[in-house]
Amino acid sequence: MITALLLFWPALAALLVLLIKGQGAKKVAFVAALVEFALSLFALSGFNAENGGTQLALNFPWIESAGISFSIGMDGISILMVLLTTFLVPLIVLSSFKHDYKNPNVFYALILFMQTGLIGVFVAMDAFLFYFMWEVALIPIYFIAAVWGGENRIKVTFKFFVYTIFGSLFMLAAFVYLYLQTPGIHSSDVNAFYQLALSSGEQSWIFWFLFIAFAIKMPVFPFHTWQPDTYTESPTQATMLLSGIMLKMGIYGVIRWLLPIVPMGVSQWDELVLILAIIGIVYGSIIAIRQRDLKRLVAYSSIAHVGLIAAGIFTLNEQGLQGGVIQMLSHGINVVGLFFIIDIIFSRTNTREITSLGGITQNAKALSIFFMILLLGSVALPLTNGFVGEFLLLSGVFQYNYIYGAVAGLTIILGAVYMLRMFQGVMFGTKSEATESFTDLTMNEMAVLIPLVIMVFWIGLFPNTFLSISEPAVINLLSIINR
Structure with a gap:
């Protein structure tokens, strides 16, 4: 109920x-x-x-x-x-x-x-x-x-x-086909789909029908x-x-509806998906470095973060899946906080261009602190939420293939580059005309940011609070995949 x-x-x-x-x-x-x-x-x-x-x-x-x-x-x-x-x-x-x-x-x-x-x-x-x-x-x-x-x-x-x-439409077509394969009175229950004995060829095309639907939503390069x-x-x-x-709907869809239903399809195409995800990590990071609009920068950084999550869950090991789950939480918290801070800056300056900003920290000490904490969570500083997920994800990818793991690990270096450059350009240096009269956070704005920052440290310091909840479900999922 x-x-x-x-x-x-x-x-x-x-x-x-x-x-x-x-x-x-x-x-x-x-x-x-x-x-x-x-x-x-x-x-x-x-x-x-x-x-x-x-x-x-x-x-x-x-x-x-x-x-x-x-x-x-x-x-x-x-x-x-x-x-x-x-x-x-x-x-x-x-x-x-x-x-x-x-x-x-x-x-x-x-x-x-x-x-x-x-x-x-x-x-x-x-x-x-x-x-x-x-x-x-x-x-x-x-x-x-x-x-x-x-x-x-x-x-x-x-x-x-x-x-x-x-x-x-691809997802619906795959679901209808799976439904028609269930014996007797057809069923669309997820457990009935898990029990289907599909051929390798069937699983291959169903994999792509479901993956395309979920990859668009995440999104994964090139979708x-x-x-x-x-x-x-x-x-x-x-x-x-x-x-x-x-x-997260797309990532969750992969975990719940793709991996356990077509495990042979996954085994045929997992390496290609990992390559696409890793390309997304590097591509998203490089494009983010080149951005001057704050909102677009964080948007491209999200492509890089999601690429790492996708790579981790397609390794089909416990570290990768657990990392994917915890990183979904961490990414949601960090990206909402960063977009809110960008909205605060835009509402006071009427610009999101990094070159038009600067010197904000001189007038906004509280904003600077909250901004830095969320930024450090996003770049996976130890003891923050982003570190837990990225460590588990990279561990999972290294177990799958150490070369893929090394390339995926560039997300840490490149993420630090574009995030810290963004912070430096916006918050430090000389005040611009737009930031001359910048005011610090209001009580309403702090009421939004304080819970987010608490979660940055809670997940970073006490990750087992959340990992212990998902671990039995992840193990159960892996048992279904490897049956």
Whole structure:
């Protein structure tokens, strides 16, 4: 029941927010998002971390004659993704309080509707329910970006929509085929898919149908071209949703729906995927170094980080998968914090160009501290959240192939280059005309950044808090893959 409540509460709250006119909508949306976070903590309190299977499940017929069920539940991987979602959404809503968006009730209702889709993706145990929630998450973010985005928002969001729908159709085709292969009364339950005895040829093409859908969402090179423009043109809150949570849908899809269903297909193509992921690491990092727009720089850095996560999980060893799970949490926290700080700088200076900034630290000591902590987490400094995930991921890649591991390890060096150069150009040096009267953080802005910084150190200092939750599920997943 608690899983169903987690799924439907944001949608019910969104309907309430739609009825509220004026700026009161943001306060109701924030309270609703906090309630959702409290529900996720309650779910965690009833979760047995030693059990690697599905818990807190609910299953009843949806289309009974077709064997399609409304089946939801959570294992250790799912619940961490739910916690990430419910932790970040209130902060994303709170980060928007300084903005006066037109039709705020619609804006905040769309955020809550999107949260329903995101939660649905992470708890769905039925293929067609997963596909339905996948699309539910897409629609709100499309309208948020298209209505409240920048000057080129229509062209950019249309490209994003076409890319995503294109991938979704491949996923749907694969799910329909898998469904038709289940014996007797067909079933679309994930466990029924796990038990299918598919030939090597079948697994090969199903692999690519599913991988393309998930790779576009992450995105993995060369399926990434929609991402930088979409992140840049979208309003900051949409960018946070896309980078902090939505791209995790693609990574989660690989872990839940790709690796265990077509293990022979994975074994045929895993090396190619690793090569693409490593190309993405180097490509994203080099392009990030060349960027002068803060938002585009962080967008390209995200491609590099996701490339490492993809490389790690396709090693099919425990370190790589555990690293992927913990890095999803860390990346979500760091990238949301960085995009919020960029939004703070833009709101005070009306520019995101590094060459037009400088000297901010002279007037904004608190901002400098928060910015540096989140930046160090992003470049994987030991004792921060990014270090745990990157260490496990690189360990997994080195176990697979030491040459691939060495090249993937460039993410640490290149990440430090573009992040520290960005910090130096923005925060140090001589004040510019745009930063002359720069003011430090407000209480509202600190209320967003403090929880993020706490998580940077919590994951960095006490990673077993989270690794112990996902470990049994990862081991169970590996047993299914290697059966």
